[in-house]
Amino acid sequence: MFYREAGDFKTSYGSDSQTFPIKFDRMRYYVVLVVAFGVVPFIINDYWANAVFVPFLIYAIAAIGLNILTGYCGQLSLGTGGFMAVGAYACYKLMTAFPEVSIVIHVLLAGGVTAGVGVLFGLPSLRIKGFYLAVATLAAQFFLVWLFNKVPWFYNNSASGQISAPERTVFGVEVTGANTDAWAKYMICLVFLVVLAWVARNLTRGTVGRSWMAIRDMDIAAEIIGVNPLKAKLTAFAVSSFFVGVAGALFFSVYLGAVEVGEAFGINKSFLVLFMIILGGLGSIFGSLAGAAFLVLLPVLLKNVLVGGLGWPTDLAAHLELMIVGALIIVFLIAEPHGMAQLWRIAKEKLRLWPFPH
Amino acid sequence: MKKTLTTLVLGAALAAGPALADLVFPDLSYRTGPYAAGGIPFSDGYQDYFALVNARDGGIGGVPAKVIECETGYNTEKGVECYESTKGEGALIYQPLSTGITYQLIPKVTADGIPLHTMGYGRTSAANGKVFSNVFNYPANYWDGASVAINYLLSENGGSLDGKTITLLYHNSAYGKEPIRTLEDLSKKHGFTLTTIAVDHPGQEQKSQWLQIRRERPDYVVMWGWGVMNQVAVQEAANIRFPMENFIGNWWAGAEHDVTPAGMAANGYKSLNMNRIGDLPVFADIKKYVHEAGNAAGDGSNVGSVLYTRGMYAAVLAVEAAKTAQEMHGTPNITAAMMRDGMEALEMTDAKMDALGVAGIGPEFSVSCENHGGSGMAIVQQWDAAAKVWKPLTDYLESDAEVIAPLVLEDSAAFAAENNIAERCN
Numbered sequence: 001m002f003y004r005e006a007g008d009f010k011t012s013y014g015s016d017s018q019t020f021p022i023k024f025d026r027m028r029y030y031v032v033l034v035v036a037f038g039v040v041p042f043i044i045n046d047y048w049a050n051a052v053f054v055p056f057l058i059y060a061i062a063a064i065g066l067n068i069l070t071g072y073c074g075q076l077s078l079g080t081g082g083f084m085a086v087g088a089y090a091c092y093k094l095m096t097a098f099p100e101v102s103i104v105i106h107v108l109l110a111g112g113v114t115a116g117v118g119v120l121f122g123l124p125s126l127r128i129k130g131f132y133l134a135v136a137t138l139a140a141q142f143f144l145v146w147l148f149n150k151v152p153w154f155y156n157n158s159a160s161g162q163i164s165a166p167e168r169t170v171f172g173v174e175v176t177g178a179n180t181d182a183w184a185k186y187m188i189c190l191v192f193l194v195v196l197a198w199v200a201r202n203l204t205r206g207t208v209g210r211s212w213m214a215i216r217d218m219d220i221a222a223e224i225i226g227v228n229p230l231k232a233k234l235t236a237f238a239v240s241s242f243f244v245g246v247a248g249a250l251f252f253s254v255y256l257g258a259v260e261v262g263e264a265f266g267i268n269k270s271f272l273v274l275f276m277i278i279l280g281g282l283g284s285i286f287g288s289l290a291g292a293a294f295l296v297l298l299p300v301l302l303k304n305v306l307v308g309g310l311g312w313p314t315d316l317a318a319h320l321e322l323m324i325v326g327a328l329i330i331v332f333l334i335a336e337p338h339g340m341a342q343l344w345r346i347a348k349e350k351l352r353l354w355p356f357p358h
Numbered sequence: 359m360k361k362t363l364t365t366l367v368l369g370a371a372l373a374a375g376p377a378l379a380d381l382v383f384p385d386l387s388y389r390t391g392p393y394a395a396g397g398i399p400f401s402d403g404y405q406d407y408f409a410l411v412n413a414r415d416g417g418i419g420g421v422p423a424k425v426i427e428c429e430t431g432y433n434t435e436k437g438v439e440c441y442e443s444t445k446g447e448g449a450l451i452y453q454p455l456s457t458g459i460t461y462q463l464i465p466k467v468t469a470d471g472i473p474l475h476t477m478g479y480g481r482t483s484a485a486n487g488k489v490f491s492n493v494f495n496y497p498a499n500y501w502d503g504a505s506v507a508i509n510y511l512l513s514e515n516g517g518s519l520d521g522k523t524i525t526l527l528y529h530n531s532a533y534g535k536e537p538i539r540t541l542e543d544l545s546k547k548h549g550f551t552l553t554t555i556a557v558d559h560p561g562q563e564q565k566s567q568w569l570q571i572r573r574e575r576p577d578y579v580v581m582w583g584w585g586v587m588n589q590v591a592v593q594e595a596a597n598i599r600f601p602m603e604n605f606i607g608n609w610w611a612g613a614e615h616d617v618t619p620a621g622m623a624a625n626g627y628k629s630l631n632m633n634r635i636g637d638l639p640v641f642a643d644i645k646k647y648v649h650e651a652g653n654a655a656g657d658g659s660n661v662g663s664v665l666y667t668r669g670m671y672a673a674v675l676a677v678e679a680a681k682t683a684q685e686m687h688g689t690p691n692i693t694a695a696m697m698r699d700g701m702e703a704l705e706m707t708d709a710k711m712d713a714l715g716v717a718g719i720g721p722e723f724s725v726s727c728e729n730h731g732g733s734g735m736a737i738v739q740q741w742d743a744a745a746k747v748w749k750p751l752t753d754y755l756e757s758d759a760e761v762i763a764p765l766v767l768e769d770s771a772a773f774a775a776e777n778n779i780a781e782r783c784n
Contacts, residue, residue, distance in 0.1 A: 047446065051439040096776075149530060149556070159539045159769055160481070160532035162461045166776055177777075178465030256434060258461040260532050262559050263434060300439065303429075314429035315389030315398075 003351040019201060025348075036190055041183040049182035050255070056296045057189035058250045063276040063288035064200050065243025070274070071282035072204055073236035074216030075125050079137035081269030082144035083241050085261050086114040087248025089154050092163040095176075095253065096156060103168040103175060103253065107192070110249035111242040117144075118241020125233050129219075141270055148261040164258035176253045185254050192250060196243060201285050203239065212236050213283075244273075279332055281341025290340040298325055380424035381417070381692065383408060383676060384444040386437060386454040389656070392560035393432040393585035395615045396665055398656055400455055401427070403669025405655035406644050411677055413647040418680045419690040432585070434458045441466065450697040451475055451676055457533035465777070468492045473698040477672050478503070478609055478632050482536055483769035485731025487702070488781040490770065494701050496675070496732025497720050498632045498757070500582075501765060503608045504537035505757035506630060506736045507580050508544050510606070519550040525576040527567060527583065527591060530556035534582045537608075541580075543761050561587025568594040581607040588616035596623030603628065609736060612748065613664040617741045625743035628751070630736045633671045633719050635664055635748060640715035644670075664748060671719050678714075679704045702727055721754045727783035734762070 003024045010016040020026040044053065062080060069075050091110035095103065121140040125133050148154050155163050167177030174180045175188045203209050211232040214222035223229055252259045259265070272295060280291020299321055306317035336343055350357070387401035388394055408423045417423055426447060428440035437459035441452065452467060452474045454460055460480035467474045468491060476484065476495045484493035498506075512519055526541055528534030538554055545552040553574065555567045561583065568591075571579060579600065583591055588611045595605050603626045607616070612629025641661055649658050660666040683692045683700025692700070705724040711717050723733035735754035742749050774781065 047442040050442045055435070158772075159483075159536060160457070160461070161535045162458075162532045164461065164465070164776075167778075178469035256438065256462060257465060259434070260458050260461070262530055263458050266559070303439075307429075313389075314387065314427050315394075318390040318429045318431060 003348070003354070005352070017205075019205075033194070036194075041187055044182045044186050046182045049186050051300055052297065053186050054189050054255050056293055057186070057193045058247050058255055059273065059276060059296055060289045060292040061189075061193050061196055061250070062244050062247035062273050063280065063292045064197060064285060065240045065247060066273050067277045067280075067282065067284070067288045068200060068204070068212070068243065069236050069240035071277055071284065071287070072209060072216060073212035073233065073240075075122075075233065075236060076130065076134040077137040077240070078134050078267070078270045078274065079121060079140035079144070080244055080273040081265040081267060082141040083114050083118055083244040084248030084251060084269060085144050085148055085265035086117045086241075087111060087245030088252035088259060088265065089148050089163065089261070090114065090245065091249035091253055092156075092165070093154065095166060095168060099166070099168075102170065104170055104188075106168075107246055107249045107253070111246040114245020114248065115238040115242040118237045118244070119234050122234055122237030122241075125237065126230060138267075138270075141267055145261050145265060148265075160260075162258050162260050163252065165253040168253070176257065178257065180254075188254055189250055192246060196246065197285055197289070200239075200243070204285070208232075208235055208239075216283075275329060277339075279329060279339055281339030284339070284341035286344060287339050287341030290344070294340065295325075298328070379691070380422050380448075381450055381680060382444075382448045383423055383425050383673075384440070384447075384449045384452060385425050385427045386430050386440050386444075386452065386456075386459065387427055388430050388432045388455070390429065391431045391433075392562070395589075396585055396610065396613065397432070397455065399613070399615075399660040399663050399665035400669035400672075402654070402656040402658070402660045403666035403671075404453070404673045406648050406661075406666075407640075407670045407673035407677070409648045409653050409655070410640070410644050413651060413653070414643060418677055419684040421690045423677070423680075430454065430456065430459060432456050432458070434462055438462055445470060445472060448694075450680065450692065450694050451701075453477065453672055453676070455479070457481075457536070458531060461532060464490070464493055470694075471698070472694040473701050475672070475676065475701065477668075477675070479533065483766045483773065485729065485734075486766050486770035487726070487728050487730040488770070488783050489774045489779055490730060491782055492698055494725065494730045496704075496725055496730065497706075497723050498734045498736055499731055500536040500608070501540040501762045502731075502734035502757035503630055503632075503736055504540040504580075505544065505734075505762055506738075506755045507606050507608070508541070508548065509755055509758060510738045510752065511578060512548065519548045521549065521551075522578070523551040523553065523574070523576040524578045524580060525571055525574065526552065526554045527571070527579055527581045528554065528556055529561060529583055529587055530558045533584060533610075537580075537582055540762060540765060543765065544758070547758075547761060557583070557587055557591075560585060561590055564590050564594050568598050568600075571595075571600065572598045578604045578606065581605070581611050583607060583611040583616075587611075588613075589619045592617055592624050592627055593620045595627075596620050602626035603740070606630070606738070609668075612739060612741075614746070614748070615663075617743070618746070622743045624741055627741045628738055629741075629748075631664065631739050631748070631750075632736045633668050634737065634750065635662070635667050635739075637662065638667075638716050638719065640670070643715060667719070671716070674714060674716055674719070675704070675706070678706065678710070701725060702730070731766075734759070 008023045020029050066080050069077050087110045090113040091106050094106040124136045155161050165176045173184050175184050211227045214227045215232045276291035276295050281287025302321045306312045307314055385404055388397035405425050408425050412422050426444050430437040430440050457479050460476045463474055474493045478498050480495055482499040482501045484490040484495050485499055541552050557564055607629035609630045609632050617624035617627055679701040682703050683696045684690050687696045707722050721733050721735040734757040738751045739748040740751050
């Protein structure tokens with residue numbers, strides 16, 4: 001009825017190829033942005049920021065990053081946790097070495113450092129594929145965690161090996177450290193997510209993104225039609241690692257404030273982000289956001305319902321939570337292997353015909 | 359999808375509204391995961407004591423205590439979620455039983471004005487109250503523990519460890535790394551050789567570490583372990599026939615469940631303890647007022663075990679601090695800021711512990727504005743596998759303040775400089 005192309009005329013190539021060609025979709029997108037920027041910061045409190053929004057926004061950035069590599073370029077990676085650690089430690093070293101430089105620049109530089117490391121560990125992808133590449137990235141995961149545990153220079157020789165984020169400000173507002181207001185934490189992550197998601201969306205539908213997808217769909221055919229696999233694979237690793245590195249830097253500096261590499265960036269983190277993109281939908285920006293939202297919100301929701309609402313013992317709730325999340329993952333994979341993004345796509349197709357499907 | 363979830367979460371959060379007027383003691387426990395074996399008895403002891411105070415004494419100064427349990431799974435992200443979800447309910451004190459979560463919470467509690475008590479864990483230099491206004495780690499900290507272990511070995515060796523080799527087997531995390539700096543200084547002072555071997559989380563796999571110990575044949579192995587790592591280490595030590603009496607765990611590696619899986623082979627294993635165990639009169643009260651009334655935390659099977667006793671000791675200290683705060687401020691309804699003052703003025707004497715039915719559970723100590731670390735004393739205990747009990751070998755041993763005090767000052771000064779904290783108590 002209201003969700004349709006009819007009557008929505010395009011008069012330029014630009015408007016024809018926009019991300020949200022349907023007017024209703026476009027309006028919805030603007031409404032989401034207005035709510036995210038104009039409403040949420042005024043009503044958010046510490047609990048909502050630290051337990052729900054900030055982790056969701058940060059995991060969404062990481063999921064977009066991994067989706068670029070795995071979903072768009074077809075290179076399976078299990079090194080996300082390790083690359084997040086690179087971002088976090090690079091950010092820590094930069095924050096403590098150059099306290100006068102803005103944290104925003106440090107986070108971006110940390111992403112750059114991670115991109116470099118990512119390219120280095122992406123080199124084997126030129127020779128090996130699939131599961132074998134997964135194992136190579138797994139090695140990156142374990143090596144990086146070991147490195148940050150082993151070399152005291154990375155944690156400035158602190159007694160415990162923990163790194164903790166000092167206070168830093170953006171335009172005079174604290175965004176890291178304990179005295180940060182909930183809205184400031186939320187806003188810095190939101191700005192990073194919106195900008196990076198916009199960049200990712202535009203990269204993936206341009207030349208670079210098309211060459212990634214060509215490699216994903218069939219690398220030999222892609223090479224024959226003139227796609228340079230070296231360039232495509234390494235740019236995918238670089239861009240993906242940049243995103244993951246930014247997520248790691250924010251995870252450490254804004255969200256947790258103090259991390260210990262083995263605990264915060266272990267193999268579990270790699271799997272968590274991988275589950276996010278599988279559940280959300282491979283090769284979809286919206287899927288990355290949906291997957292991150294699902295896996296961040298669901299445990300919090302279950303905990304609040306089971307312990308807070310029903311008053312069950314906490315250990316029983318924690319065990320049930322694992323079972324429910326696990327069962328839902330399996331159900332999703334069977335019922336909709338293409339993830340939530342596909343559900344959304346189907347819903348949109350149906351909406352176009354609604355209410356006269358025939 | 360997201361919107362529905364958000365609405366649901368919001369609804370659930372609102373439904374679990376705060377109940378005012380009680381004294382709120384959040385219990386950030388872990389009853390799941392690889393560290394649950396230690397988390398369960400500690401949390402049971404902690405909760406049971408508050409239940410006892412409510413049932414027997416009608417609360418603390420007439421105000422009932424309310425324990426809100428939140429499962430962290432020893433995971434820092436969940437720990438942050440637990441902290442944020444409970445602090446709005448009027449939380450008086452946090453005891454996360456995790457060094458990783460402690461590091462997260464130190465800046466947060468300081469900003470929110472809530473005290474944090476990390477009893478024998480957490481950041482060691484928090485003992486310096488001049489820098490850490492809201493963090494307390496009495497009665498003893500890691501560096502005290504390391505020093506007590508070395509002092510014990512000194513007494514075993516006639517006062518000299520010259521030429522001996524000591525291996526530190528540690529959990530590869532902030533927790534396990536804490537004692538290294540002290541042990542390095544002590545090795546310079548006493549002339550022993552220190553080697554360190556890390557065990558990665560969760561510590562289920564230690565074959566290579568014990569192979570290295572078998573090859574190097576150190577005179578002593580000191581362990582900083584927690585959770586499943588302890589049982590595996592004791593078993594592996596038995597497998598390579600390492601003499602158990604030369605194997606000393608710290609106070610988080612000396613509970614019944616750490617040694618029972620190895621059976622008779624664990625006989626003679628030693629560990630530190632910061633609290634005495636034994637049949638305290640308070641256990642009878644707990645059984646009578648709490649367990650028989652059907653209010654036991656957990657399954658009620660842990661009464662009297664090492665970590666149950668320690669969890670209860672943590673609750674005793676919290677209740678005594680709350681009483682002190684009530685006296686100081688002349689009101690039974692204390693706030694977190696008043697609780698902090700109470701902790702800073704806390705004094706534990708033998709007479710007080712006697713009256714509470716926990717005679718000799720800990721050493722006598724008093725907290726002051728400068729010293730948040732207590733007396734730093736610990737005992738050494740040994741496992742008797744036939745009788746299945748821990749036997750105390752020593753009375754409370756002193757730590758080497760000469761080595762530890764400068765380290766605490768140095769580390770806390772670094773923290774103060776990093777975070778622009780001005781010294782208090784001047």
